[in-house]
Amino acid sequence: MKKDDSPNQGLLAAQDDKILACVHCGLCLEACPTYLATGDENDSPRGRVYLMRAVDEGRLDLLSPTFENHLNRCLGCRACEQVCPSGVEYGHLLEAGRAELWTKKERRGPVGFLLKTVLRRIWIFPGRLRFLFALGRVFRDSKLPALILKTGLLQRLSPRLGFGLALLECSGPRRPKTAPAAKAQTSPEPVEENPKQPALIFRGCVMEGLFGRINDATARVLAVNGFAAEIPADQVCCGALHAHSGDLESARNLARRNIEAFGDGAAPIVTNAGGCGAMLCEYGHLLADDAEFAARAKAFSARVRDVGQALAQTGRPKKGAPSETRVTCDVSCHLQNGQHAGEDSLAMLRAAGVDFVPLNGADVCCGGAGIYNLLEPELSAQILGEKLENIKKTGVGVLATGNPGCHLQIAAGMKQLEKTDLEVCHPVELLDESYRRAGYYSENE
Ligand code: SF4
Ligand code: SF4
Structure with missing residues (x-):
């Protein structure tokens, strides 16, 4: 079918130049976690761009399971963009491809129905969302999730629901296993009375x-x-x-x-x-x-x-009182590949004075990817498995990460899959604690 006759003219067609920018060199393959996990070219950036081109040119039906499945299996981590010599804006292509599916296809099955309902009936209304999260916090803090998970029954009945509950449980308050010992007493630097x-x-x-x-x-x-x-x-x-x-x-x-x-x-x-x-x-x-x-x-x-x-951009974060806590860091794909702020996240850890241990594969997605872990649980768990192995090899008990999705995925994965407790936090929490030790805050702050 000639392109002009294609029934799929639309969002992908508007991205023609980005699709054609791909020269099929394959340099992105080794950077793609889903391709490395499945070995299937259709689960690679090059393969997915090829599928989008086929739909755009009318050689593949937009509604074909091949197109939908392989697009759904993409994490959207954008690691491929970082290594692409042609500058293919893969994130925009993925967004256009999924938007085509959203507008032209009724979401099938209970998971699709639930997703659409939550996104359109709850998530865009701040009041309803606050209410939902308030319920979630009450349930989480009731300790019921911990008890249910302890029995292992829910995980056996529905691994997806079991992991979802573990994600909620792992959002609970931080409970540092050991109080960080101060290496040295540091005097706080002066804080401007009238910040400008x-x-x-x-x-x-x-x-x-x-x-x-x-x-x-x-x-x-x-x-x-x-x-x-x-x-x-x-x-x-x-x-x-x-x-x-x-x-x-x-x-x-x-x-x-x-x-x-x-x-x-x-x-x-x-x-x-x-x-x-x-x-x-x-x-x-x-x-x-x-x-x-x-x-x-x-x-x-x-x-x-x-x-x-x-x-x-202030020149540096002020330094806090150092501690002997050994910490590793998994920056988060979107912070790294979307905002290019990974290095600045590590600078917070340096200012917090922790004993930093680098993580092998810190630039690789953890498999969380928003709600990917609930929509594609098997592939997500496979990708997470490698991350957990690398974390275990560091031998540390604290991991910092700059995104709540990664936080939950790694903490719940460690608990459910490895039966180990890992303390997960945000780099800014460690910096905040180091400021508290250094005496920056009053008793009430
Ligand atoms: S690296 Fe870029 S140009 Fe090469 S195959 Fe991947 S997306 Fe296409
Ligand atoms: S966004 Fe991530 S998972 Fe998707 S194709 Fe690119 S590297 Fe692979």
Whole structure:
């Protein structure tokens, strides 16, 4: 069929130039976790771009299981973009491919129905989402999840549900197994009484709903480093879950609401979740064809900083009191490949003075990828297995990561698959604790 006769003209067709940029060199194959796990070319970036081209040219039906399955099996980690000599913007292609599927296909089965319901009926309404997370926290803190998981029954009946419950359980408060011993007493550097640098904190929905303590630590650390941070009240979800599932209409609506909420000033928009940060950086692309919002979206994205980047732009994060705690770090794909802020995350650990142990394969996805671990549980577990092996080899008991999805995936994986407790936290929490040891905070903070 000639391309012009294809029934699939649409979002993928609009990405023609990006599809044709792929020269099929295959240099991305070894960087792709799904290709390495399955050995199937259709699970590689080159294979997926080829499938998109086939759909775009009308040689493959958009609704074919081959197209949908291999696109669904992509983690969206964007490791392939980092090694591609032709600069193929794979993330945008994936987004367009999934959006084609979302708009032209009724989501089948209970999982698809549930996903669509949650994304469209709950996630875009902040009040409903807050209520859902409040219920989740009450359930989590009731210790019931821990008891259910201990029996092993749910995991046997439904491994997917069992792992989902383990994810919720692992979002609970941090309980450091050992109090970090201070190596040396450090005097706090002076904190400016009137911090001059404005900043606007993006609190995120999973981060705010399950990890409010990390948002609080972020605000304290910013204050120590001279930021006068505010939290815009009308902010909403960043839209990452929607965009990655193909629901671009909802993602665009959320983006417009955030642009309004954060205004058009120059203050940096500070996030502490790699997944949210990478999405906020994409608003310029997401709204490029919106006559009213295109320019504002581009300016908004240019202001987005991970907390590590915001601190680095002050010249350094102030140093806290060092500790002998041995810590390894798994930066998170979106922080690394979307925001290019991996190095700034490590700088927070250096400022926190921990005993840092590098992690082999820290640049490889953990298999969490938003809700990929629930949608593609087998492949996710296979990819996670390698990450857990590498973590065990470090011999450390604490892992820092800059994204709540990775946090939950690694903590739950270690507990469920390896039957080992690993303390997982955010780099900014360790920096915050080092400031507390150094005496930056009053008793009540
Ligand atoms: S590295 Fe880039 S150009 Fe080469 S096959 Fe992969 S996506 Fe295509
Ligand atoms: S985004 Fe990740 S999983 Fe998907 S093709 Fe690229 S490297 Fe592979």
